[in-house]
Amino acid sequence: MMGPPVHSFTALTTDLYEVTMAYGYWKAGVSDHEAAFHVTFRHNPFGGQFTVACGLATAIDFLRMFHFTETEIAYLASQRGNDGKPLFDSGFLDYLRDLRLTCDIDAIPEGTLVFPNEPLIRVSGPVAQCQLLETTLLNILNFESLIATKAARVCLAAKNDPVIEFGLRRAQGVDGGLTAARAAYIGGCVGTSNLQAGERFGIPVSGTQAHSWIMFFESEDEAFQTYASAMPNNCVLLVDTYNSIEGVRHAIDVASQLRKEGHEMIGVRLDSGDRVALSIEARRMLDKAGFTNAKIVCSGDLDEHVIADMKQGGARIDMWGVGTKLTTGQPDAALSGIYKLGAVRHPGGQWQYRIKLSDEAAKTSCPGLLQVRRFQQPDGRFIADAIYETDHAISEPCVVVDLETEKKTEIPAKTDYSDLLVPVFRRDQLVYQTPNLEASREHARKQLDCAPPEILRLKNPTPYKIGLERSLHELRATLIARAQEQLK
């Protein structure tokens, strides 16, 4: 990675209430009492049945650099309560100034397939510290996981065709574009149009010309020829400025000229109109003219559903440029990640488990310090996931209880498994070797290969088997009953 970090996450990239709560803990003398929080989410995005975890590398960058600067302390010192007096004691500001993270943090590596209610990150340590990390961790994991998942869906729809992320111009801010390019690459895209993402993350970049190039010249012919003269080995000619078929004809003329000069046109790009019919005709024209290796690139308002329909309709597309709907994660635009308290430990005491009740039983949170056990076939194919509490022994055979239906599934003894959360920080030490981007991308690819195909379907996918390990389910039921008793 070249250049300075581009993310401008700071300790103030957070909601005021995280700081007022930290202040409250500090005032009450309990800021160093321990707590355990988890980032989880309630629903897979895009009507699908899987999510690709993403954002851990960004989160690690943030966590390593976490501290309050003097400017930030001065800003907090300037905050006033309703009475016009300083909101925070100066002693608390000193506490923040000296604060260095000492939490234990475990997380699921980037590129791993994850499912609702599974903890993506567990943070345990001094409660005030845990609280101060909430908003930023959610921001990072929600956005990157959303986009990595969208990219995986688009790439699945494109089958083996390469997909390029094209969405910077419609992204939600500069970082919206940059971070989306990174997440889309992990999710399966082969590259991006975004040069900043190329420079920062080493992601392959691509792009040739826009309609304005064609319009600048007197004719499309002149525009194509001028481009071909400048970059004879980089010609993907955009053919739809005036009329796509006419454009393909002009592109073939230029390609013939290039070939005489020892160069090959890479291909043409279709950006509007009925691109199924146009691609079939363009393919026919290119083949007939002897350009059987020329690629047809398709762009313009694409997503996984449009691509699947176009392929179904017989489109002859070799490469897809997907912009707005990928880069902004439409139609969801946000993953519903939350950060919930699972347990509290006062000095010298045991972990006390906590839940948040909800009108819907399945939305009541899970207590404890959580881990996810993924059971797999010997060849790696996923069987089921069990969320368990780390201090509660897992019965053999393991019984998984579905959160919605309470249906129990017994996993045969001796089934292979792996535990998904791995240690990332132990107090102030980073104990995790962050994989590089290529390794995370490859991990995502392998995960998708090992997933039951029915959970990956675009239409009517089947939910993956996931639930609470039996003793966690019992612990949760006990806490729910106790809380409801107290409410009576």
Place this chain on the structure above:
Amino acid sequence: MMGPPVHSFTALTTDLYEVTMAYGYWKAGVSDHEAAFHVTFRHNPFGGQFTVACGLATAIDFLRMFHFTETEIAYLASQRGNDGKPLFDSGFLDYLRDLRLTCDIDAIPEGTLVFPNEPLIRVSGPVAQCQLLETTLLNILNFESLIATKAARVCLAAKNDPVIEFGLRRAQGVDGGLTAARAAYIGGCVGTSNLQAGERFGIPVSGTQAHSWIMFFESEDEAFQTYASAMPNNCVLLVDTYNSIEGVRHAIDVASQLRKEGHEMIGVRLDSGDRVALSIEARRMLDKAGFTNAKIVCSGDLDEHVIADMKQGGARIDMWGVGTKLTTGQPDAALSGIYKLGAVRHPGGQWQYRIKLSDEAAKTSCPGLLQVRRFQQPDGRFIADAIYETDHAISEPCVVVDLETEKKTEIPAKTDYSDLLVPVFRRDQLVYQTPNLEASREHARKQLDCAPPEILRLKNPTPYKIGLERSLHELRATLIARAQEQLK
């Protein structure tokens, strides 16, 4: 504004194709020939009939700092074409290294109401420079205008109730949150939960506590009391962790204790459940207990439609905290802004007008260097907008031609008007005094006051009267006919 600029826009915050096109112009010896581009958009977002222009201040920051660093030049030098050779000549890299913007830039001030096909920004100058600015200007204006518009819609739905932006945790990256907070403030929000936005932009921040605060303690009562002890003048108590009505009861207990000690509870926050019924009951309970000034804050999955329905249903809410759907601009998530070439001028020549054809006549671009004239009643109320070409005289009376229907509207002579685009840069000089955030916010408020009420309706709004001034319409029709002739 304190601290360093937080946006990490650089000259590389762009698509590769902008640079390959600039290279192509440079290779062809025409990089300094003049062009005029406009940022426009095709549809108002959210099914509405207005858009709030936003992002100009951010764009100015970007434009003022625009240059390629050595690191960026080195990255571009590392790019290879399909033949494995450097994509760019070293002479072009020298050109980029020395490049300083010399474009004339005109724009519509932030907070102004704008409509489809109106130019938000006009960039005219050396074509290679214009091209290099495309992606970044679109990114900035698309996102900020989207969020300012969403905020305006939410605030209109909330009528005179204050609305606070709460969405950082689900925003699209750090800058997605920060920039959204700024745009939401211009659009009418009174504040944000985002401390970074508070520090950078001086936006008022608010927030008190989350469910985790309540859950950390043995009981809700203890949690409320502990918070009240720490911040007796900053108490908005979150009441729905276990049961909202029970929570209001506990809040009243704490408020009574506070009052004895000379403090007033600010209010309670409802975050789930049937908040219409809960707010009515909470209001009754608070009033009965003598807390008639206690506010009821509502949050949790809100947008303009939910707020309008809740108010319609008689909800007794005093303040709204709106997160995900505001901050990510759901359900659209992107404004469809585009950057189109309107004219070209070769050295010593006249402006040559350009259009891009489309299958739909209304989607064909507008030629020329464009300006928007807004006709208004003497009291400021908007009558109609006419897009006109700056070198074509406007007839008196002005005739406005609707782009879809071709219907003509005559504006009476002597009607008041203002031209919306103002000079921002003249060559390398910033000639615009950027208003501060409060002024832009106030401008948006006044614009909404002057807009026809029927365009602001949430349901079935009427389109605002906007079209091409007659001579521009004729110019466009002539160019369309000529282009279609050439295609035959």
